Amino acid sequence: MAEPTTGPLGAHPAQGIRIEGLRKRYGRGDTAVDALRGVDMAVAPGEVVGLVGPSGSGKSTLLKCLGAVIEPSGGRMTLGEASIYDEGWRIPDLRALRRDKIGFVFQAPYLIPFLDVTDNVALLPMLAGRPNGESRERARELLAALDVEHRARAMPSQLSGGEQQRVAIARALVNRPPVILADEPTAPLDSERALAVMRILNRMARQYQTAVIVVTHDEKIIPTFERIYHIRDGRTHEEAGEGRGLE
């Protein structure tokens, strides 16, 4: 394991996602809980970083703040060149922000069970107002890139776990978001499939120049990260990862 490092912001370009001094407090007064106490983080385009920590350390809270699902209590977040949070939201339409700028990959794929694979992926561009044909074409390209094109007409229930997760990754990428938030994406998979998913995430991150944050405590994939953010008691510190296993 490499030595932990501090001062993460200076080492990375201003593109991707940057977080400075992010705080989140639940409740008020004596019952208030500080889930995040000043998180600093930066992920460059094309980079996949790990976010690890024990239960209750603030991983999910950080992910929800990054995903614009809950509002932080303070700090700053910058996505690309745009400030999205600076002691308050700077973006009026958070729904559009999530739809167009952030991709989500969950522990379980959570594909829409009544849509086939193509439409599961094409749904996002359709929601953004793109024509159905163009959306499906874009979905098919991604499915091909993720080697699940042959299951394009299948329903989610007909896919294996690994295939479902690849479709979920395609869905996260389809709107070409600058950042993808992956919440325990390999938890239900065995080692081989977990590593396969990580290889795909890395390949896609490089191909589409997307910053990927993977929340995990899956020992199988932790060695694959070149950089890891450890979160404990609401604070992060960065360390270099091993970056192996993706060959």
Place this chain on the structure above:
Amino acid sequence: MISLAGRDILHGWGKFVFTGIGLGLLIGVTLSMAGIYRGMVDDAEVLLDNSGADLWAVQKDTLGPYAEPSNLADDLYRSLQTLPGVARAANVTYLTMQVRPLADAASVGDAAARERRAMVVGVVPGGFGEPGQPESLVAGRHLTRGHYEAVADISTGFRLGEQLRIRRHAYRVVGLTRRTVSSGGDPMIFIPLKDAQEAQFLKDNDAIVAQRRRSAANPAFNRPGQPQVLDAVLASQTQSNSVNAILVRLTPNADPNRVAADIRRWKHLSVYTRAEMNEILQAKLIATSARQIFMFLVILSVVSAAIVAFIIYTLTLGKIREIAVLKLIGTRNRTIAGMILQQAIGLGLIGFVVGKTVATLWAPVFPKYVLLLPGDAARGFLIVVIICVLASLVAIRAALRVDPAEAIGG
């Protein structure tokens, strides 16, 4: 944009179809209840149409002959015929009773099985166009003789040439007619007026003997040296000169209200025009049944709404995680609400199609006339849609309260 509701319905079509069929049966019952009410109204209209009258003259201060008992002397019609504006006046009697075909020893059981409740109508024989006569026949001929002939509604099941027993006499069916029913939906059997008067008022032999004995024991009737008084009293007790109503047909251009006023003033009878008789039938005779049916309609509507609400709510709760994901990836609330609303309306559509179909199929099997009007079906469809929209609100509220953060673990 693809239809999320449509895809969800197609994906779980079995669930939707079977739920829709269940709902449809309920809607079918609701439509049938409305059809029964319409049938009752139509029966009342048909009753008035078939009487062929413009005015009904009945016993003073009664709502007869359909809503209350009414007795009139059977010679009153002559004086009505002399009034200005009156074209024809004819006596009529109505008696609802059990009628069965005449049976020989071998077919007693069959005759009992074919016994029908019917309204026996006594009319003056005369044929088509006479007040009280059936307007049209589907087989046979009108009453032409003064006794022991009958024209029966085809729904009684009696056949041409068959003999019926009414009280003590047998009547041969000489004609069949259609859609002649009482306000209660009982089919009509037309017999000559004199026979009907006898059937209505004649007692059985034992009762006549007992009455004669009572009269003979009465010193007021059986006076010493005046035996003719008792004979006259006994004779009056064994014949009837009463009818239930006089059906009056007016001359062209005669004012019904004016003729009715003349009859009330000069003949001391109650008289009703077509509109007034219609009001009596609908507002008084079938009003209670109509309220009963209306209550059933309300209850069935509430039950339907509860079922739709429960089903849609349950289906929505089963998709909470998917809804959270949809919200997280940027789906608008109105898209999610629209999906649930469309599903509810889709369920209602399936239910309505099934309901309309089964109501149409089982309507002829009902013992009472079920009249399914297109207008009622259209109103029913609108109500189903409104119920579905209202029923989906609970599920929509639940869906909109789903936090997109639920899609993210922790």
